[in-house]
Amino acid sequence: MKIGIPKEIKTNENRVSLTPGGALDFVNKGHEVYVQTLAGAGSGFSDEEYSTAGATILDSIEAVYDTAEMIIKVKEPIEQEYGLIKEGQIVFTYFHFASHRPLVDAMIKSKAICIAYETVENPDGSLPLLIPMSEVAGRMAVHIGANYLESPMGGKGILLGGVPGVKPANVMIIGGGIVGTQAAKMASGMGANVVVLDINLNRLRYLEDILPDNVDTLFSSTHNIIETSKTADLIIGAVLIPGAKAPNLVTREMLKDIQAGTVLIDVAVDQGGCIETCKPTTHEDPIYIIDDVIHYCVANMPGAVPFTSTLALTNATLSYALNIANKGWKQACVDHPLLAKGLNIAEGNIVYQAVADAFGMEHQSRERLLNVE
Numbered sequence: 001m002k003i004g005i006p007k008e009i010k011t012n013e014n015r016v017s018l019t020p021g022g023a024l025d026f027v028n029k030g031h032e033v034y035v036q037t038l039a040g041a042g043s044g045f046s047d048e049e050y051s052t053a054g055a056t057i058l059d060s061i062e063a064v065y066d067t068a069e070m071i072i073k074v075k076e077p078i079e080q081e082y083g084l085i086k087e088g089q090i091v092f093t094y095f096h097f098a099s100h101r102p103l104v105d106a107m108i109k110s111k112a113i114c115i116a117y118e119t120v121e122n123p124d125g126s127l128p129l130l131i132p133m134s135e136v137a138g139r140m141a142v143h144i145g146a147n148y149l150e151s152p153m154g155g156k157g158i159l160l161g162g163v164p165g166v167k168p169a170n171v172m173i174i175g176g177g178i179v180g181t182q183a184a185k186m187a188s189g190m191g192a193n194v195v196v197l198d199i200n201l202n203r204l205r206y207l208e209d210i211l212p213d214n215v216d217t218l219f220s221s222t223h224n225i226i227e228t229s230k231t232a233d234l235i236i237g238a239v240l241i242p243g244a245k246a247p248n249l250v251t252r253e254m255l256k257d258i259q260a261g262t263v264l265i266d267v268a269v270d271q272g273g274c275i276e277t278c279k280p281t282t283h284e285d286p287i288y289i290i291d292d293v294i295h296y297c298v299a300n301m302p303g304a305v306p307f308t309s310t311l312a313l314t315n316a317t318l319s320y321a322l323n324i325a326n327k328g329w330k331q332a333c334v335d336h337p338l339l340a341k342g343l344n345i346a347e348g349n350i351v352y353q354a355v356a357d358a359f360g361m362e363h364q365s366r367e368r369l370l371n372v373e
Helices: 020-028 047-052 061-067 101-110 131-148 178-189 201-210 222-229 252-257 267-271 306-327 329-335 353-359 366-370
Strands: 002-005 032-036 056-058 070-072 090-093 113-116 170-174 193-198 215-219 234-237 263-266 287-290 293-296 343-346
Touching (some): 002 061, 020 032, 020 047, 020 306, 032 047, 047 056, 056 061, 070 306, 090 306, 101 343, 131 263, 131 267, 131 306, 170 178, 170 222, 178 193, 178 234, 193 201, 193 222, 222 252, 263 267, 306 329, 343 366
Parallel strands (some): 002 032, 002 070, 090 113, 193 215
Antiparallel strands (some): 113 343, 287 293
16 A cells, blocks of 8 residues: 655654654555655654655645555544545544535545544543553643742642642642643652542542542532632643543633633644633644633644653554555455544545534445445
8 A cells, every 4th residue: 555644744743653663663564655745854854764764755735645545643534634634535534524514515525534533532531542642641741730820820829739838839639540640650750739529429539549649530510610710829620531522521601710820731632622712723823811711722742752752652553554554444344443433534434433423414324335234
């Protein structure tokens, strides 16, 4: 199969979807890899390294899309790429369809095969291709929050971990999944007082067991969110419903009771956000202020640490991408039901129900598409 690796063109997105080592694995399996020039530069990988691995370097993004049977990306295609995607072409990336109707419409029109990293799902409900970036984003959220709590950044002037004789900051984390757990580890390790809220009591029991004594767990009711947010210095939104839009748990009305200089970081912003007043921002212009509350809502947070993120992403996605290349998308999905859950849009049809539900659209049975009913 011909594999295409375009340079990411989303603002300040420096990750690349495949390392030179990953390219070598494809070549060793008899596949052809086409990499856009400088695609890996932001992550520290040169064209020469890809060439040494057996990849062919192409001069333009148009050439990559025109040549490849499967496009492997990091972030969802943006408007400039819509017209480059061909009927029957496989696009393997983070799509987050439920938060962006124009992308849904464009991919339906293209009749491409859209396999989303974020909805590939293990039997236990874990999301193996989302986990590595969730780990990165969860850890980043804390040190970004600590930075914006500094007075020159507009924050309260609070040191996250405090010092002897001075109380540490209060960190509120909504969601006890991968992002929330990693954020709690980082914040508690820095000495903050941490509260993790979740609706899954079994998850809260687990977190109570593994996290240190400066972390409390709390059931995520509206009352508890309102009360905890009143004294929080840093609020991290870490809510995920696979493939669906995140619910608004911190509302516009709640802002009036949140203290001035508090920092809100919505890691779920690429799925619509769990903080009502959050809207996607970029690394170039990451924050805005509403009611004296700082909002940080960068939709590709791991893009700020591209070397770490690219290695972690390739580690997770490579075996799945090789399965698709070796067997073709349809047979790979039949043989690997967890990969089949990554199918969101294919051949002009939505086949992931949560995406269809987000916009009141029709969806087709995935099993019918794969002829396995």
